[in-house]
Amino acid sequence: MFGRLGLGDLTSFGASGGGALGADDEAVTIRQVATVSAAKTNTTAIVGFSQVAAVGIETDPAAHYSAIATVTAGAIAAYTNASAISQIAAVTGAGFAGYTNAAAVSQIAAVGIERTVGYSWTNSEGSTWEAQCDLTGWDDGFRGDVDQLISDLKSGTVNATNTYSGFDLILLMDTPNSSDSLRYLNAPTLTATNVNSTAFTATEGFTGDGSADYINTNYNPSTDGSQFTQNSASHGCWQRTAATGGGYLYGFFSTSAEGIITNATPGGYGPNAGTTILNGTTARASLVGLTGINRSGSAARQIYFNGVSEGSDTASSTTLINKEVAILARKTATADQFSNAQISLWFAGRSFTANEWADIHAAFDTYRTAREAA
């Protein structure tokens, strides 16, 4: 029996081998070691203790580990008891990396070890979005691109305008995974819906089949519009690959139409203008880039391509329509006017001035350029 062993006895015992220790003595002996090792703050002793715990002799490791101030990587890797880990006040980086117990990890983070690891967002909106996301395929390069986009929308790189708060919704459809490409950047508890398996390519966006698939934004201007109102409204999208064969890049139709259509010039319906189309003046082989349509007053609309106004009219405003907006199609009772374009982002918000449209385009262009290079 070793029930009355002191520190000197144990050290001597360890050095001379364990053959004399009987099975009935193990638990008592271990508790004595724990007390001594804590007093010595000897990491070698701690490693030895963790090994004992791992083979099951210790029945209440949490109580005895509570005094441990520091642990080496090896000890953490060998130890798997969550309640005991939660008692640890400090852990080395390597030791933390080897540990996978969620409950224990949360405890370690609480004492500040984890705060030194990972991307540091400049804009809290990015961090809030990330917290809701799937994160598959994410890296700090992507986080940086999104962070820069938010900064650019807040401060405007051309005219120093702040447009970020003017959007009801911003949907980045070109994230590293399809799930996060359906989660709104500025309203991260809300998501769009991939209907009928619309094809997704990371860093690029969603591509329609031109016949039966689309993205439902789940955004209904009449019920979800906050910034988007009858006499101050806008919507737009970034077309990465031009459609062939017509269709809507996004929109809806009931008694009134909204959206951008495939056309030789930038063209579209709305905001809140019945069925009156507004076309730009410059024909192009394709409309790759940012196309948006804006209502700045009860009788004032403009259409923008890549941040520059290309047309305007005085179509009178109509009340908001109770219909969800589809992307790569036109939402009706079901959906029609499908497009085979590839869309990288979509948004809806208040009216923006010409200076603001220039800043919005610059921000999205910087972001898209970065994603293309990723």
Add this chain to the structure above:
Amino acid sequence: MFIILTKAQADALRGMTSGTTALMPVPLKNGTEWALPAKVLDDPAHASKRRALAAITKRELTKADWPDPDPIE
């Protein structure tokens, strides 16, 4: 290739299949049939519907099978 559904089949299959994915059959011009792209069979998001989908007739569709575009386009 498209999966061709009756109205009853379309009604049974229509709806969300996960938090961010859905099946929404599209009506054909004849008014009696609905279509889904056959690729939905390979999408893990719709796994819960795969058995029912796999048993339904498939065929190619032409432009004439789809409804005429609305005057507003």
